[in-house]
Amino acid sequence: MEKPFEYDKSRQPANSAFKQQKLPGHYLRLTATAVLSIFFTTGLFCLCVGIILILSAKSTKKIEVNYTKLCADCHELRDDASKFRKACTCSIPFNLPEKMKGNVYMYYKLYGFYQNLYRYVLSRSNAQLMSKNIMDVHGCDPFKMSEDKIPFIPCGAIANSMFNDTIILSYNLHSSEHIQVPMLKYGLTWWTDKYVKFQNPVSSNLADQFEGSAKPPSWSVPIYELDRDDPGNNGFLNEDFIVWMRTAAFPTFKKLYRRLSREHYFKEGLPAGNYSFNISYNFPVTRFQGEKSVVLSTLTWSGGDSLFLGLVYTVTGALTWLSAFAIMAVYLMLKNRKENLSL
Incomplete structure (x- = not known):
């Protein structure tokens, strides 16, 4: 005869309000006044923040010089495979009508360059970039090894296509005197990139550590x-390289190239006057029908001159207010109908 089922009281939940699900219930009942107050307050907040962000972005100073056509001779030279290794420089004068006060940043801007392609984004070796295994070229197709089966360092399509134009800014102090504007090439990267995602091999001589490797096909130097x-700005910790390796989300993008060193004539920023860009033209753009520019810009507490965030807040605030008015109209209409029915 089977034994009757015995309940294991040791596994019984404690007789508490929480474990026995006896906590008091709360039903949220918002009145029309409370709902409308929330909508109007949220809309007002978003509108105020959006207007402040737009005004802040408008207060930045910016000048952009598109040098794709201005360096037409170099443009043709770089696309001629027989003359690929010949140096080509061009000088582009421009006028700065207003003084750029404070910190000034130099960017290069590319049009029509798709860094967001799936295979392009994956074409890199993080183990190599972090110096865990500098010979690891896994996932770097189609730029893994040379024809002699020597691994590329750095490998991958992103590294191979690195922007390599050299841009020097000159200031016309007088009609016959030109001085080079001092620019800083450090402090360009994200902290996590500089100290976490990119690391050099522990060695006093990087050339020895990278022995037995080849430079990417499009690079002129290892x-x-x-x-x-x-020397501290070399290897995987080169800041121009780190900036390029952070891929852009859109085909038109700009990346930080240099920062103004505020000294001598430039303690307060860039004075108004005549300037020129001296550009060593190396990065070809006709292959993808693109263009490239140099941008000088100041920044504010909210960032650069982009209006996107401010417009998002402004549109959100406006839509919230429209929704509030619509809710109020429906509420008043139903209230009036209820009062008429009760008469």
């Missing part, structure tokens, strides 16, 4: 010679 003036 990675340990990217900056011959500053």
